[in-house]
Amino acid sequence: MRALTISSHGGTDKLEFRTDLSIPEPAAGTVRVRLHAAALNHLDVFALAGLPGITIQPPWVMGADGAGVIDKIGDGVTSIKEGDRVAVNPGLSDRTCDYCKAGEQSLCVRFRLLGEHAPGTFAEYVVVPQENVRRIPDSISFETAAAATLANLTAWRMLITRANVSADDDVLIWGIGGGVAQAAMRIAKTRGARVWVTSGSDEKLERAKALGADEVINHRTTSVGKEIRARTGKRGVNVVIDSVGQSTWSESLIALGRGGRLVTCGGTSGAIVQTDVRRLFWNQWTLMGSTMGNDAEFATVTDELGEGRLAPVIDSTFPLSDGRKAFERMANGEQFGKIVIRISE
Numbered sequence: 154m155r156a157l158t159i160s161s162h163g164g165t166d167k168l169e170f171r172t173d174l175s176i177p178e179p180a181a182g183t184v185r186v187r188l189h190a191a192a193l194n195h196l197d198v199f200a201l202a203g204l205p206g207i208t209i210q211p212p213w214v215m216g217a218d219g220a221g222v223i224d225k226i227g228d229g230v231t232s233i234k235e236g237d238r239v240a241v242n243p244g245l246s247d248r249t250c251d252y253c254k255a256g257e258q259s260l261c262v263r264f265r266l267l268g269e270h271a272p273g274t275f276a277e278y279v280v281v282p283q284e285n286v287r288r289i290p291d292s293i294s295f296e297t298a299a300a301a302t303l304a305n306l307t308a309w310r311m312l313i314t315r316a317n318v319s320a321d322d323d324v325l326i327w328g329i330g331g332g333v334a335q336a337a338m339r340i341a342k343t344r345g346a347r348v349w350v351t352s353g354s355d356e357k358l359e360r361a362k363a364l365g366a367d368e369v370i371n372h373r374t375t376s377v378g379k380e381i382r383a384r385t386g387k388r389g390v391n392v393v394i395d396s397v398g399q400s401t402w403s404e405s406l407i408a409l410g411r412g413g414r415l416v417t418c419g420g421t422s423g424a425i426v427q428t429d430v431r432r433l434f435w436n437q438w439t440l441m442g443s444t445m446g447n448d449a450e451f452a453t454v455t456d457e458l459g460e461g462r463l464a465p466v467i468d469s470t471f472p473l474s475d476g477r478k479a480f481e482r483m484a485n486g487e488q489f490g491k492i493v494i495r496i497s498e
């Protein structure tokens with residue numbers, strides 16, 4: 154089969170498009186998806202560079218997000234049948250630990266991700282547990298489904314499950330060019346929240362306004378925390394959605410008002426941050442982490458998409474054979490929305 158692979162970690166020059174991989178067979182309880190589309194996430198760039206504690210077996214298939222058609226099912230599969238159109242949930246859990254039993258699969262003690270710990274979606278076929286696929290209606294294209302899943306799942310858990318955003322909230326979202334940030338904005342808007350977004354590009358801020366952003370700030374030219382304090386009469390925002398980490402953390406906390414909630418799902422700029430504990434208790438902040446989502450959240454976001462809500466902006470589409478160009482676009486931060494890889498028609 155055709156696939157975008159790596160044999161060692163590093164930059165985009167390590168990516169190899171291959172046509173000689175064998176097609177995986179579905180074991181009991183798993184399904185094989187013939188992928189039509191996949192989508193990139195920042196995660197893929199990190200997986201390419203190499204993550205601590207993860208060793209790959211060359212040729213390693215990259216990719217977390219994907220959508221396609223069920224092509225073959227393993228023994229004991231009852232929830233899905235051959236020919237079903239599906240979106241793939243990239244989070245793999247053992248379904249036996251206490252967290253899984255409690256329905257919190259993304260807290261699984263053996264949580265893994267497609268493309269990082271298991272062969273990924275930048276290939277003609279992927280095998281996943283039957284719980285990791287959910288049907289999508291004919292009205293949703295494979296490109297849209299692939300682009301939506303990880304971003305909507307991650308953002309849903311951050312905004313709804315963790316921060317419980319409502320119409321009373323002002324929400325600050327960093328880096329509105331990214332997929333998770335845009336999903337967070339869409340979800341916050343459906344709850345009636347007032348949404349503040351940042352970007353280093355005025356053009357991206359204009360596009361975000363057109364998509365419903367209430368307040369925009371160029372973080373390259375403006376001190377975000379100070380600006381928010383000024384525009385809110387010193388009150389600050391109720392919720393901050395931060396996936397940038399080191400370079401935004403202190404500004405996030407300047408922007409965060411009393412009783413505020415900060416949710417982080419990543420540290421793309423660096424991992425170690427500083428928090429003044431006196432401000433934490435005095436302001437009665439809640440600082441939260443969030444990773445991917447559980448089975449119930451996967452079902453919810455996939456059904457929301459199927460009903461015509463939470464559709465992602467697609468920035469660009471590349472054929473699988475040009476996957477390296479897709480990675481370069483992501484690594485350079487040029488995109489506004491999701492970068493999609495088309496695998497087959």
Ligand SMILES: [Zn+2]
Pocket residue numbers: 246247248249250251252253254258260261262263
């Ligand atoms: Zn588990």
